[in-house]
Amino acid sequence: MTETVRPPRFGVNYTPSRGWFHHWLDFEPDEVRADLDSIAALGLDHLRVFPLWPLFQPNRTLIRPRAVEQLVALADAAAERGLDVAVDGLQGHLSSFDFLPAWTTTWHRRNLFTDPEVIDGQRAYLRTLAAALADRPNFIGMTVGNEIDQFSGHPHPDPDRITPAQAEAWLHRMLTACEEGAPGRLHLHAAYDAAWYRDGHPFTPAHAARIGTATAVHSWVFNGTAQRHGPEAAATGQHAAYLIELSKAWADDPHRPVWLQEVGAPAPHIPAGRAAAFARTTVANALDCPDLWGITWWCSHDVDRALADFPELEYGLGLLTNARETKPAGAAVAALAAEVRAEWTPPPVRTTGLVLDLPDDAPDRSVCAPGGSYFEAFMRMAATGARPAAVLAGRATDAAHLAARGITELVTVDQLR
Incomplete structure (x- = not known):
């Protein structure tokens, strides 16, 4: 008998069409409602929302009561529109800009972690x-930041350097606070891909995959993937x-569960005319992964070009324009969401494991990055239609682990060369 598994969630990272995240300074409920109407019209089921920490x-x-009230109002x-809400707390970093409160910087500079x-x-x-938000039925949970x-660490121009042990301790303390505020919700943390790809980065793959209720991954092909391939x-x-x-x-x-919490089609790495095709391919491939919690596209609305100094690729990432009109990528994601809601069959397990020869703490994880030996081997397999799973070398002889994942065959990078 086949176990019934709910279909993955489909949502969007909410970028307000008026004023971007600076809208918290001039919060206009009617503008927010209009944005949410345009998101709901795509048939999505959730939002990821970003309060700006310094505000x-x-x-x-001082945690401003009025700001918290506005978050609850959102x-x-x-x-009211059938949308659930996940909230990121410590913003932190958004679209190349840092938002840190004054009590952590310059004359009050203290290590964030x-x-x-x-x-x-x-x-x-x-x-x-x-x-x-704990009593709101549509509240999914908190992401630490x-x-x-x-x-x-590098490449931030002014990092607060820590060790992996300090990163782990900090994550546990932050997630405990989230759980104290709203027990039993989906509380997790989110790292950019340095956690998976950058040698010596203090936030490690083990932190991402073991701490919190689910694993978040953020997929951006401007990291060398699109440039190389x-x-x-x-x-x-x-x-x-x-x-x-x-x-x-x-x-x-x-x-x-793994949450594809950010993914987008960044121009010029993905030309605007190919954004819809990229969305269809990316989402279809993600849906072929067992245990996928959901897909949250970056982002809902384009960044208004009246706002200065964003990297060029940030302006056009929305599924909707600033006029709240659906773009081709938005139509593609909406169609895929409708298809999954109408008929969902969980993907089969991935029976072939590609062995990753790294220790658990992964100090030299750049082999997993674009151009790295493991990344390229995995992609060569995927290009042939194979469906590889990733297996740490330390678990390659763990029969119980392999059986629990349905892995019946192991191959190594050297065998594929």
């Missing part, structure tokens, strides 16, 4: 946001699926 907690002991407006007073302030903030790991290559269309499967190499739970 919500401008002083370590969540309630989403509920180790200073006891900063940690107490962060915990209070996350707990407050979670508690404010958006790619906050980028503050911990081209916009139409199998590797480019498989990148999101690769990250989903790569994360499972470190997961202790063989069926840990």
Whole structure:
């Protein structure tokens, strides 16, 4: 008898059409409702929402009640339109801009991950946001922050350096605060792909795949994938699926849910005319991964070109224009969401494991990055129609682990050369 599994969720990272995330400074409920109407019209089921940390907690002991009320109002407006809401707390970093409160910078510079007073302030903030939404049925849960790991090392111009042990301790403290505020919700953390690809990065694959309720992956092919392989290559269309499967190499739970929390079609790496095709291919490949919690596209609405200094690729990533009109990529994602809702069959397990010769702490994980030996071997297999899973070398002889994942055959990178 086949186990019934719910279909993956389809959602969008909410970027307000008026004022981008600066809309919190001039919160207009009617504008938010109009944005949410245009998102709901795509047939999506959830939003990922981004309070700006300095605006919500401008002083370590001041979490602005009015800002929290506005966040709750947004969540309630989403509920009226059948949309669930996930909230990122520590923003943190968004679209190349850093948003840190003044009590952590310059004259008050303190390490974001180790200073006891900063940690107490962060915990209070996350707990407050979670508690404010805890009684809302459409509240999914908290993500600690958006790619906050980028503050911990290179290439950030002014990093707060830490060790992997300090990163792990910080993550546990932040997620405990989220759970205290809203028990039993989907609380997790999100790293950019340095956690998977950058040698020596203090936030590790094991942190991503073992801490929190689910694993989040953020897939951006401007990381060298599209430059190396081209916009139409199998590797480019498989990148999101690769990250989903790569994360499972470190997961202790063989069926840990994986959330493709960010994925988008960045121009010029993906030409605008190919955005819809890229969306269809990327989503279809992600849906072929077992244990997928959901797909949340980046982003809902384009960035208004009246706003200055964004990297060029950030302006056109929306499924909708600033006038709230559906773009071709938006139509493609909407169609895929409708297809999955109408008829969903979970993908079969991946029976062939590609062995990843890394220790558990993965200090030299650049082999997993575009151009790395493991990445390229995985993509060569995928290009032939194979469906590889990722298996750490230390687990390659663990019969119980392999059986729990349905893996019956192992191959190595050397065998594929």
